[in-house]
Amino acid sequence: MIVAGSVLLAAGCGGHGSAKAEKPTVKASSTTAAAAGGKPVAMTRAQLDHAVIADGDAAGWKVTAAKAASGPVGGARMVADKAACQPVADALSETGAVKSVAAVERSAVAEDRSGIMVRVRLASYDGDGAGKIMADLAGAAQKCKGFDGSGSGGKQHVGVAQYDAYLSAQTSLGFRLTAKVGKQTLPIYLDVGSVGGTVEYLATFNVLGDDPGTGSTTAERQQSVKLGAATT
Numbered sequence: 001m002i003v004a005g006s007v008l009l010a011a012g013c014g015g016h017g018s019a020k021a022e023k024p025t026v027k028a029s030s031t032t033a034a035a036a037g038g039k040p041v042a043m044t045r046a047q048l049d050h051a052v053i054a055d056g057d058a059a060g061w062k063v064t065a066a067k068a069a070s071g072p073v074g075g076a077r078m079v080a081d082k083a084a085c086q087p088v089a090d091a092l093s094e095t096g097a098v099k100s101v102a103a104v105e106r107s108a109v110a111e112d113r114s115g116i117m118v119r120v121r122l123a124s125y126d127g128d129g130a131g132k133i134m135a136d137l138a139g140a141a142q143k144c145k146g147f148d149g150s151g152s153g154g155k156q157h158v159g160v161a162q163y164d165a166y167l168s169a170q171t172s173l174g175f176r177l178t179a180k181v182g183k184q185t186l187p188i189y190l191d192v193g194s195v196g197g198t199v200e201y202l203a204t205f206n207v208l209g210d211d212p213g214t215g216s217t218t219a220e221r222q223q224s225v226k227l228g229a230a231t232t
């Protein structure tokens with residue numbers, strides 16, 4: 001989703017808007033088909049394509065897929081200089097300690113010229129993969145205050161703080177990150193939630209560099225609702 005430096009590169013793209021909405025009433029559940037032993041079966045690429053936000057799902061937002069959307073989702077892993085922070089670095093990059101079975105990615109740009117953009121990634125995992133990711137992130141939320149990350153996009157410092165998560169998922173965490181590359185600083189609101197064996201990664205930032213104040217946008221909330229509906 002967001003490899004080192006790619007968020008800052010996005011600041012050069014057009015992107016707008018941050019309409020907010022009330023917390024969705026649809027609650028995500030874990031009724032995705034389960035394998036023997038009660039563990040969720042990983043969603044396929046086709047199922048994730050059905051569950052990810054599409055253009056027209058959120059009023060006032062333009063949703064697009066990457067040009068290579070039909071190919072594999074994945075990239076260089078961001079490596080944190082502190083082990084306690086690696087789960088956060090993994091959530092910012094497309095490759096982590098737990099390999100996904102399938103993944104899809106979208107970008108949502110609001111249309112009111114305020115500069116807000118949401119990067120969306122849904123990834124499905126076998127067995128306890130999603131649970132491990134959320135458990136590792138919960139540990140990082142307690143121990144990680146910031147790290148220096150390196151990857152194919154160069155090096156950057158990322159400050160880490162928690163903020164109240166809002167996703168209607170079984171388990172969710174919210175982070176306010178501050179990415180710094182050189183003299184440029186970009187606040188990023190990272191919301192991560194799991195539903196069965198699927199994890200949704202949603203990052204909200206302002207391409208103009210301003211602080212969006214929250215990840216609670218209409219686009220993010222609609223994505224959470226749509227994933228919940230696809231897994232019930």
